[in-house]
Amino acid sequence: MNSIEIKSNNETQGVLKVGFATTDLSSIDSHFGSAKQFVVYEISKLSTSLCKIVKVTPKQTDETVKALKGIDIVYFTNIGATAAAKLINNGIFTIKYKEIIQIDKEVEKLKEMLNTNPPPFIKKIVEKKVA
Numbered sequence: 001m002n003s004i005e006i007k008s009n010n011e012t013q014g015v016l017k018v019g020f021a022t023t024d025l026s027s028i029d030s031h032f033g034s035a036k037q038f039v040v041y042e043i044s045k046l047s048t049s050l051c052k053i054v055k056v057t058p059k060q061t062d063e064t065v066k067a068l069k070g071i072d073i074v075y076f077t078n079i080g081a082t083a084a085a086k087l088i089n090n091g092i093f094t095i096k097y098k099e100i101i102q103i104d105k106e107v108e109k110l111k112e113m114l115n116t117n118p119p120p121f122i123k124k125i126v127e128k129k130v131a
Contacts, residue, residue, distance in 0.1 A: 014126050015044045016110060017051065019068055020103045021076035029100045032079035032126070034058045041107055042073060048107050064116045065090055072125045075106065093121055
């Protein structure tokens, strides 16, 4: 397992770190347990940036959860109950899409939420980072 650092956002308050399980770096198209990589973005009211690509070994749930530490939200197409519990217990919010979704559209949706009226789970993440 390894990470490829791309860019770091200098903002610290109100920045969401979001990971997407992906095979092609552009779509949310992988089951959590069989994912080989997660692309991670930093998203704020003002900017979005590709932060890093986290390479993982499929079916190694504990190692994958450890590699995703520090990420606020992770997206995937499916997940087992045990893996979901491990993510939640590590403070990572989980979002499952049954269909394949484009990452750039989801990133824009999150940025728009931050600039309008974010849902309670997003507000909680942002407030936790400010405190």
